[in-house]
Amino acid sequence: MxxxxxxxxxxxxxxxxxxxxxxxxxxxxxxxxxxxxxxEPDLPVLFVWFISMLSGKSWEYLGLIMNPETKEINKDLKKAKIAIDTVAFLYDQIKNDLNPEDFKRIENLLANLRMNYVEKLKES
Incomplete structure (x- = not known):
């Protein structure tokens, strides 16, 4: 047992x-x-994401949109210029790898950011 x-x-x-x-x-x-x-995402995909984030901050620093966290409009043209220049740099690095839709969209975005920056600079 x-x-x-x-x-x-x-x-x-x-x-x-x-x-x-x-x-x-x-x-x-x-x-x-x-x-x-x-x-892991491709480098152009990451750059487009960075461009999107920086362009949002650019509009915020231009005083054209409010900060989503503080709900305030804070205009800082020095920071806006840095953000816009960084967007332009990133764009120059990947423009040959972009699809035509993203290429055109970022071209227009940069043109709009730059025009608005000049307008805000004239207002100051």
Whole structure:
């Protein structure tokens, strides 16, 4: 009787070890899948995102839109110029890799930012 119980206990332990091993393998496979699922964006995509962020700050520094956090309009032409120049620099770096739609959109964006900057400079 004791031998049967010992054999059953050993079998149970082995079953648990197998289950644990399978669970660990499953977790590793899931982690690998998630790692494969993440694809680092291309450099032009990141630059377009940076341009979008900087252009928003440019409009804010030109005093044409309010700061979304403070709900205030803060005009700072020095910061606006830096942001606009940075947008222009990023654009120059990736313009050959852009699709025609993004190319035209950023060209227009830069033209509008620059015109508004000149107007605000004249007002000062």
């Amino acid at each position: 004791k031998k049967k119980e010992e054999a059953r206990d050993k079998k149970t332990e082995k079953d648990e070890e197998i289950k644990e091993k399978k669970a660990k393998e499953k977790v590793k496979k899931e982690e690998k899948k998630q790692g494969e699922g993440f694809k």
